[in-house]
Amino acid sequence: MKLLCSAAAVLLMTVASASAQMPDPRIAEAIKPLPEDLKAGATVVAYDKATGARQVLRQGANDIECQPKAEDGFVRCYNKILAPRRDLEAKLKAEKKSDKEVADAVAAARTAGTIKSPPFGAMSYRYSDDPERIKLLWVMSVPNATPATIGVSTKSQRDAALAGHGMPWLMLSGTPGAHVMIPINATPLSNTSK
Numbered sequence: 001m002k003l004l005c006s007a008a009a010v011l012l013m014t015v016a017s018a019s020a021q022m023p024d025p026r027i028a029e030a031i032k033p034l035p036e037d038l039k040a041g042a043t044v045v046a047y048d049k050a051t052g053a054r055q056v057l058r059q060g061a062n063d064i065e066c067q068p069k070a071e072d073g074f075v076r077c078y079n080k081i082l083a084p085r086r087d088l089e090a091k092l093k094a095e096k097k098s099d100k101e102v103a104d105a106v107a108a109a110r111t112a113g114t115i116k117s118p119p120f121g122a123m124s125y126r127y128s129d130d131p132e133r134i135k136l137l138w139v140m141s142v143p144n145a146t147p148a149t150i151g152v153s154t155k156s157q158r159d160a161a162l163a164g165h166g167m168p169w170l171m172l173s174g175t176p177g178a179h180v181m182i183p184i185n186a187t188p189l190s191n192t193s194k
Contacts, residue, residue: 026068033127052094077125136184
């Protein structure tokens with residue numbers, strides 16, 4: 001009987017130890033859009049829907065921060081310089097602010113200098129498993145850039161990207177929010193050719 005109790009105790013401790021070491025499945029989901037060399041060092045955070053409070057799921061060692069799939073269906077990774085913006089967005093969404101109210105508050109915070117704009121060339125990464133959206137999209141921030149200054153077309157490549165043939169294009173040309181959308185084709189995560 002003593003041997004049976006000891007064996008049961010060892011088994012319970014082994015199961016408890018294994019479950020304590022299991023990584024949160026949101027971590028693997030959150031780093032999905034990143035290039036392979038950035039995945040291991042990325043910090044992964046989630047936000048409490050009721051309060052907007054930040055929860056660190058995994059502390060990383062590089063300058064990239066990722067979030068698991070949000071209510072809009074996107075997994076996002078970005079330079080840590082954008083973390084205060086994401087924190088503010090989460091807080092305002094928890095307060096049930098509209099998308100416009102959130103965007104206006106972020107713009108006001110940027111104007112006031114409490115939130116920094118991403119530096120020219122900062123990258124963000126996005127993934128969606130919705131076939132009606134560009135599945136794997138990298139975005140380069142190019143504040144105030146225009147086609148004349150960086151040589152990128154403003155013609156949307158969304159439809160081509162959905163068919164697996166997307167090319168980069170510039171959005172919000174000439175504004176502080178200007179960015180180049182870069183659909184990533186021909187990977188297991190990409191939209192497929194049609």
